[in-house]
Amino acid sequence: MIVEIGHYALILALILSLVQSVLPVWGAVTGNDRMMAVAPPVSGMMFLFVGISFAALTMAYATSDFSVLNVVENSHSAKPFLYKLTGVWGNHEGSMLLWVLILVLFGALVAAFGRNIPTELRAATLGVQGMVSFAFLLFLLVTSNPFLRLSPAPMEGNDLNPILQDVGLAIHPPLLYVGYVGFSITFSFAAAALILGRVDAAWARWVRPWTLLAWMFLTLGIAMGSYWAYYELGWGGYWFWDPVENASLMPWLSGTALLHSAIVLEKRGALKVWTVLLAILTFSLSLLGTFLVRSGVLTSVHAFATDPMRGTFILGILTIFVGGSLALYAWRAPLLKQGGLFAPVSREGALVLNNLLLTVSAVAVFVGTLYPLALEVVGGEKISVGPPFFNLTFGPLMVPLLIAMPFGPLLAWKRGDLYAVSQRLYAALGLALAATLLVAWLQGVDRILAALGFGLGIWVIAGAAAEILSRARFAQVGLSTGLRRLVGLPGAAWGAALGHIGIGVTVLGLVAATAFQVEKVVTIRPGESVTVADNTLTFGGLARRTGPNYIDDVGHFDILKGGVKVAETDPAKRLYTARKMPTTEAGIVTFGFSQVYVSIGEVHDDGGADIRVYHKPLVTLIWLGCLVMAFGGALSLFDRRLRVGAPKPARQRMVPAE
């Protein structure tokens, strides 16, 4: 019964989305208030119905209702309860339902918190969001219905793919989707602006918080996915340039560009046409990612099942929305008025450079991801484009971006003085050079590239710190007033500084973990030891342990530093009994920001085992940097000046003056 309610609610949401696609947009174009008034309540109702539908599927999983095909295929009664719940989005149908849930959630949020947005813009935005919702609800119901029944119901399910039974997976898809799908609302804003033929500073002010929200979650989602791959797959890698990873990186790159160009539009009224295009492209890349991941053109852990119908359907959605919005853009963008002038050396100029490098690097990732597919489609040779390609293309584009990063926020709007700005960065430059020399001295001059990379990370961090400190003007106002000024700085200022610091921190982690990692692969027997960097691991032998739905062969290792035991770890070789599928559970011990990583391979008859041991210096900085970035985004989001619904200055001026 509950399952049928879920199915029914989904159909109701589909019908509502059709209403939403037509009436508000029509109303916005013809100036009909009653039609426009439909948009907010319908958005709320769509969210309610898809929410009911999602709750119904969750119930089916929680109670292990094996009369539902989707539950049978992806769950098992012996599975831990948490993974029964997260199993809802551990499969194609369920994850698409989550996708749609977040899509309508953003519509409902704009309806609820967007009261200050002009009625026409809000109605048209919600209307476009309704069109996207309609397409994906239709996709869900026609090709990927999660509520199909199975008769007779089997006694037991097939279990969830074991590598997906993990806390990391419990949170990775929701975070990633809020980011990915969140860009739908900026897309809707852009399409609405084009339909109404109006883009101004106010538009950017309304769009920026939504972009920021999506960007924050996308950052967290990518970081979470990377950490999940790192500890769950047992290879010790955190980024493989896998097409599925690239699919999330591309919207992140263009979303980051959008975040910056929207600042120019808001403050200076310039870059209108470009910002609108970027908003369209960012969501188009999200759609492309969905197509790559869901259609099965790529075989990976994310392609749960391959069904050509689904691929064709998503390709259709992709074509209609990308083609439609670009056509709308070509038709309406010339109507947008030119914005303010600026010199090449200025804050605007720096932000243009940022946009240029970010979009071009997104193009590089795009080519590397799609070229093998395109070549195969035209019947060419089968090739694989791996890390060397991306290191050679993406890397060089990031270097100028990082070098320029500290300059941007210090330059004045309209016309900046590069020389004056450089003087304020002497301290940062000194720190960066000192770090480079220190690393080169410690690690040897032959590691000069790594040392330079390390210095670059320090340069970005110190540059951002210099910028935020210079705003407090310690030199002029003294320490205590300076500190008070620092704390009182607007959230957006702190947000920008932390965003940049986070990038620097991530760069430090990437450089250190790539260049200074020590890896050993050995066969080890009980009582023997292996040493990586200053850590000696002594193998205490293997033991068998039984979990709820798996059997572990656990190896025990004591970790000694300078002959003293400082930690122990128990990596395991795990066999999930329902699917007879082995997985590797790595043993990870964190010292400061560095980690020792052990995984067990082949187990020998004499009690020995092949193991792989890594020392990964500063590796946790990779993900901590992402957390800092997201935290910066949150601070910026709660800035009063940006908050949606914050009182406008005009209203304050209405207080009679004496």
Place this chain on the structure above:
Amino acid sequence: MTRKQRRLSMIAAAGGVLAVAVGLILFALNDQIVFFQSPSDIVGKTHPDGQRIRLGGLVADGTVERRDGAEVRFSVTDTEETVQVVYVGLLPDLFREGQGVVAEGVMKPDGWFHADSVLAKHDENYMPKEVAEALKGKGVWQGEE
């Protein structure tokens, strides 16, 4: 600076960055891609020194031999030809005899394929796509179409 000059300087900058990027991409595509080959594509041909290859096929039954120091030797077959592979490292969890595998590495003059990474299928339903297609091509595919 007039509007026109500003626009020209922006276009020049964008064009410059784009040109550099296109150059990098073309260079990398020329140099850094890896071709997928089956044992039949490899056997009896000469290979330029250090040319990276992704070798795909089935792990031949009874050929997996483990040595100390986590060295593994096995043969990859597409049922017509067989290539001997040597690999030092941990094999993926799903590496099994008779199953699909993709090994990446170089063909050395000693006739052995020296792999530095080995991938196996992720679960029961998943065979590396290239392997499945190579096997279909040879007419020995047994899975679903």
